[in-house]
Amino acid sequence: MEYDKSFFNLYFFTIIIELLLGLGIALLLAKRNWLNNILGVLLVLPLMIAPALASLIWRLLINPNFGIVNYLLSFIGIDDFTWASHPDTVLFTLIMVDVWVFTPFIMILLLAGLRSLPRQPFEAAELDGVPEYYKFFRITLPMLFPFILTASLFRLLESIQQFDIIYALSQGGPGESSMVFQVSAYLQTFQYTNIGKAAAMMVVLWAICYFLCHVFVQQWHKLKIKTKGELLQ
Amino acid sequence: MSYLDLDNLSKSFKDDKIISNLNAKIEKGEFFVVFGPSGSGKTVLLRLLSGIMMADSGEIKMDNQIINELHPEERDVSMAFQNFALYPHMKAYENIASPLRAKNKNMPENEIHEKVNEIANLLKIGHVLNQFPKELSNGQKQRTSLARSLVDKPSVVLLDDPLRNVDAKIRFEMRLELPKVLKEFNTTVIYITQDFREAMALGDRIAVLYDGKFNDIDSPKNIYQNPSSLTTAKLFGDPTINNFDATIKKQNGFVEVDVNGEHF
Amino acid sequence: MSINVWSILKFFAYVAIIMFFLFPIAWIFNMSFMTNDEILRKVPVLFYEPTFKNYIGLWEGEIAIEGFATMYVYFKQNLINSAILSVGSVSVTLLLGVPAAYAFARYKFKGGEDIAFTLLSFRFAPALLIILPLNLYFSEIGLYDSYFALIWVYQLITLPLLLWIVRGYFEDISPDIEYAYRLDGHSWFQSFWKISIPLAKPGIAAASLLCFIYAWNNFVFALILGSSQIQPVTVGALAFITASAIPYGLIACGIVVSVLPTLILALFIQKYLVQGLSLGAIKG
Incomplete structure (x- = not known):
């Protein structure tokens, strides 16, 4: 079970990438114009694709024989990237697909959050001639925080039990280099018929999820009251 | 014999006694105003009468029948809500027609049409019947909600402060118009307000509600001139009546009034 | 510069x-x-x-x-299976979820919040924890490998989703509007059917489309609980790609027809997506 600890690090790492990227895109698209409106709609599409199918799309794109991504990478001097077939690059590949599917989730929630923020503090800052970076760290970010927290908790809950992407892309391999709880439990049951061990793993995971779910619901209620209050104003 | 009989009615929420041992006898066709300060339980009382809430104890008798346990749809009672409670997805016409379309009525469409138009014209909203509630002004919404509560000629009409959410001009007009309209229907009206002027202008009798019960039930004139208690007197006046503590003594054949040491 | x-x-x-x-x-x-x-x-x-x-x-x-x-290739059957499973799941969810959402919104009964929470926690529970025992249990009672069993299990994801979204919509309807309708002489059920449901309709529609997407996209339930006869496109496509000698164009084509329905639906519910994805916390 020693690999599990490192996988919690992996979850956090993935979520932080998604969070930063999602926040960045949301800030980029916050202003309403035709390009941003279209992109706001189109960028949600990866999220609507089944994670298992998303993995297959990427498998075709990074295929060592004909993958378009390999071809494009050769222009910047990267040849024969091993992707999911080598222990050193399999995690990168998994994170990339996870980021591809789920960053839009963070992006769409934060974009809605950004667009719902009250105008007055920004107008006041404008009048005072406050610099941009100060406005971002002192006004935007604190007001956006409840949205960020809700979105990340949501992602954390889902990514801990992520199965589809890993199963469809690497099945925990090569070797055990991308083995996580869920996939391991699945293989224990169906390949080694060791149900006892699988059940024990799942109960531990369930306890973690249940606790996180509780935190999430509390945060959810807070956010709901907050956004309702703003609607009333 | 009274028509609507409230006998020792009580209702509490958790430990708060909102209505406690309330009694009243209301005659058929009477315009009965319930007046009380905000938070005195007026709305709760209406909800008990309409069946939205059930009383903890006591009896509500209508035409000598106990109706405590009846559901709202089984009582011959209609109500106009303070916030109008119009159905947002139906046009004004369908809003008003709703009581006529309720179960076991099988009213032909042309009769419904006739009745809705009659009441709408009476309340001067004939021209907005094809509009949705969100397109109506507050005054029109309020008239629509009144029309809905009157269209089926119920025995008892409950009006929950219907003039509160409309502007001053319409309120003044309606204060004059409402009694005329209601008289035509000859129904018993229970009217809730927290405006003593409204109570005085409209009521055949006024019941003053505070501390969970009716403290005075009398004609407007009598209540104004002879309030039974100081609290009632304070409620009927703007600005609030002056009052002071005084001792009255009979001394040497004179009546002496002693106010803070001053003698009269 | x-x-x-x-x-x-x-x-x-x-x-x-x-x-x-x-x-x-x-x-x-x-x-x-x-x-x-x-x-x-x-x-x-x-x-x-x-x-x-x-x-x-x-x-x-x-x-x-x-x-x-x-x-x-048998991919057509996978597509049909996906359609049956998704439509079936959404229908069952609507039947069970809408009245339940109404109950949670209107009646603050003891423990109601806890039940709502527990139902939501299923949505986040590790899928395998629930399926592994069900797998044994279904084989026992002969439910393994049936649409019915899968639709039943799909409720674990679709039901909480619909429940939490639609509940918010019901909470936004003033109870007075329902009381007014009952005072007009309509029964409780009529007021539910003619007032509450129509007023919550946008939420119910958006939630059921989102449920459809989630059901369509599910992978793990069918992987474990169904044979290739009833497996949806998500599982079918994986078998497709690992089978040898299938032309790559055909695989790509299989993926395209598998993702197209959800992509088109997503464009339809654009307006409600934020609200749905945040379980109703954020009004988009």
Whole structure:
């Protein structure tokens, strides 16, 4: 079970990438114009694709024989990237697909959050001639925080039990280099018929999820009251 | 014999006694105003009468029948809500027609049409019947909600402060118009307000509600001139009546009034 | 000067975002119109004559490969299975979830909040924890490998989703409007049917479409609880890609028809997506 600890690090790492990227895109698209409106709609599409199918799309794109991504990478001097077939690059590949599917989730929630923020503090800052970076760290970010927290908790809950992407892309391999709880439990049951061990793993995971779910619901209620209050104003 | 009989009615929420041992006898066709300060339980009382809430104890008798346990749809009672409670997805016409379309009525469409138009014209909203509630002004919404509560000629009409959410001009007009309209229907009206002027202008009798019960039930004139208690007197006046503590003594054949040491 | 640098950076950001997030989808569409020869070139071809052979082959279930005998593919059945499972799941969810959502919104009964929470926690519970025991149990009572069993299990994801979204919509309807309708002489059920349901309709519609998407996209339930006879496209496509000798264009084509329904639905519920994804916490 020693690999599990490192996988919690992996979850956090993935979520932080998604969070930063999602926040960045949301800030980029916050202003309403035709390009941003279209992109706001189109960028949600990866999220609507089944994670298992998303993995297959990427498998075709990074295929060592004909993958378009390999071809494009050769222009910047990267040849024969091993992707999911080598222990050193399999995690990168998994994170990339996870980021591809789920960053839009963070992006769409934060974009809605950004667009719902009250105008007055920004107008006041404008009048005072406050610099941009100060406005971002002192006004935007604190007001956006409840949205960020809700979105990340949501992602954390889902990514801990992520199965589809890993199963469809690497099945925990090569070797055990991308083995996580869920996939391991699945293989224990169906390949080694060791149900006892699988059940024990799942109960531990369930306890973690249940606790996180509780935190999430509390945060959810807070956010709901907050956004309702703003609607009333 | 009274028509609507409230006998020792009580209702509490958790430990708060909102209505406690309330009694009243209301005659058929009477315009009965319930007046009380905000938070005195007026709305709760209406909800008990309409069946939205059930009383903890006591009896509500209508035409000598106990109706405590009846559901709202089984009582011959209609109500106009303070916030109008119009159905947002139906046009004004369908809003008003709703009581006529309720179960076991099988009213032909042309009769419904006739009745809705009659009441709408009476309340001067004939021209907005094809509009949705969100397109109506507050005054029109309020008239629509009144029309809905009157269209089926119920025995008892409950009006929950219907003039509160409309502007001053319409309120003044309606204060004059409402009694005329209601008289035509000859129904018993229970009217809730927290405006003593409204109570005085409209009521055949006024019941003053505070501390969970009716403290005075009398004609407007009598209540104004002879309030039974100081609290009632304070409620009927703007600005609030002056009052002071005084001792009255009979001394040497004179009546002496002693106010803070001053003698009269 | 600095403004120029800023807008150049912005331009590259836009290009990078579009390349990373949208190019893969576009390229898969592109591939689905190519023959195997065109796909297998080391240098990708940009100009080629699009062929519908892959789509026709996928639909008819057989495709002739040069140098080999005719190949048979069963992907059509996967598509039908996906449709049955998703529509079935959403129907059951609507039947159970809408009245339940109403109950949670209107009646603050003891422990109600806890039940709502527990139902939600299923949504986040590790799927395998629930399925592994069910797998044994279903074999025992002969439910293994039936649409009914899968639709039942799908409720674990669709029911909480609908419940939490629709509940918010019911809470937004003033109870007075329902009381007014009952005072007009309508029964409780009529007020539910004629007042509450129509007023919550946008929420119910959005939630059920989102449920459809989640059901369609589910992978793990069918992987474990169903044989290839009833497996949906998510599982079918994986078997497709691991099978040898299937033309890549056909695989791409299979993926395209599998993702197309959800992508189109997503465009339809654009307005409600934020609200649905946040379980009703954020009004988009």
